[in-house]
Amino acid sequence: MIIFLALSGTLLLIALILILLPLLRSVSTRGLSGREVNLQLARHRLIELESDVASGRLDAADYPSARSELERSLLSDIGDDVVHGPPSRSALPTAVLIGLIFPFAAAGLYLMFGTPEVLMSAYTQAASPKTISQKKLPPVAVLIEQLEKKVAQNPDDVRGLLLLTNAYMSLRRYADAVPLFERWQALDENNADLLARYADALAMANNGDLTGKPTALLERALQINPNQIQALWLAAMAADEQHDLSTALVYLTHLQGLVVDNQEAHKEVTAMIASAQSRAATPGVTPSSTSSTDSALNPSAPPARLSILVELDPAVAQGVSTTDTVFVYARPIGGRKMPIAITRRRAVEFPLRVILDDSLAVMPSQKLSDVEQVEIVARISRTGNATPTPGDIIGVTRSVTVNTVDTVTVTLSDVIP
Template identity: 30%
Template structure:
């Protein structure tokens, strides 16, 4: 038992030191700033992940809203009470008061809650309405908090309150300055306020955002939507192509963006307006592959045996993204695998950052079963360099 209390005392001492050291070094304000910035960054990353999963169809609307609410709760728990003006009243005395109170509070909580079922009450999370109310109070107490205005705007957008979100974004811009990501999200909120009708105000905001950051994703996506609605399909595809180039290779929403580009190109072709060549070259994946048979296998195969040459995602669904069928008699052969060879509209070469090339000999003619195979290393789906495949291994050995 003595060892237990010694350990508790040591932990309390360490915890108290963490409170006092920043005070003694005079860096309390900087530490709070860094913590807030980290919380903001983590929240934005989580929202981006949830949005990507929703766009990719892996999350339902209800699941997306639940995830968004949970991320906001975590942020609020981390930042609650920060930036409300109390720092000016308590100043440097606050860490000292906390340091003195920690030991007594810890022991008191231990005796009161240590073996009590009421501990679960501490785990209760505020509702969305409560979080909104708290952030509304926070901006009233400290109207110069850009973070509070920003997160209030995000909550309003999540609740479908675009007009209030637009006003909150405007205040965030007033406090934080005309940062490109804020301008893009402000324009997005105004777009819904205006009934999805494009006007000069929205154009000016997105133009300014892209002038400051040519890869600002919200502005690019919004401009693409507006262009598509206005039947300016070449512009829509161009904006979405630029957006696609900004997205991480493993972002699951890349497939959705590519579908939008393809639809814009289809509308161009349907109206007799071919897509600009530079857009076609960027958006369509085309991989040239030379396939041959290892000399030692030539006596073991039949001329009529099927040869399946395909590409599949290096990390993703196992089904082929593009397939060509030949026979052993056709080898050596050179083929092209492209988006035109896609087995499914949603699964194209260009939808994935990296792919693996495979050539399989199947005497039965079944693409998923064979006797001999050749596999390449993962390569970018955008590669233009000719690739080589040599069928040289027994299928069962892979």
């Protein structure tokens, strides 16, 4: 509205200037221009008289009378011109009158023939954007109802299930979300993220209890993706609920390495580790001492431990950034290639030295000390994703005996196509 009024006022001012300027100029220019012309003509005529006297065409005795006649004619012309001047000054009151009437007339014509209600409506809408947005967006209940109808009509629509499930979880309608997770799992049974969220919904629908099916779902999720952060977090909580602090510390230690870039999460996990250590049955339990605790239960079993040196082939070093992530893990020979111990570092400098032991086990049910031979894998990930992707740089060792005293060297030299 302010812009409209400013533009209208500017255009009105320009129109007034175009109308009034000629009127104001006429007050001084109409009398002045005639006088100047008559004076110029008189001067020219006087020069001609003097030339005629000099050339003999006019007698010297007649010169005074001719000059007097010229002067009388000049006075008469100037007098007539000045007489016509004053009437032009009447333009000044006219200009004042137009300047006063013109703006009011323009405003009146706009009110009569224009659309001021549109202008006021636009101003009102601009002043209350919340009202507009509220009119455009339907209530949440209507959106939920539309999603429910869509899912009912298309039971296999994964996107519809996802949207409705997210809506239920956001509204804390966990009991309504559980059946959708069951249907969703049937469509995508190997989705670790889905399994972790399913376990969360089940627990929340049961007053936060993670025992039973939620724990089984979390274990399945970690078998698919050992680095699924939500699954690790919930699995640690589930173990803590069962007073299995050693298992909780295994999960938390692994989780701590995955959230190193998230200060808030890393701080919370560190606090959870400290709390678990302080409540452990054996005083002084630390994440790295979990394997020694297992060995204490069986004194004849040597501690499971592998010292690994990770080197980077200069041929592929140019594409590596210090922000890239390095995963180093051990996996059993033959069978499923699921890591049984894993650690995560930054590609800051090479060679990189790491230690793998039972404290870095992915699953409490399968640790490094439970197998005799493993292969060591090192991988540089630009995305930080635990799942190998094209462009990652990888290196794999031959079969390595667990508890070997020798340092195992892994060279990063191959690029995943």
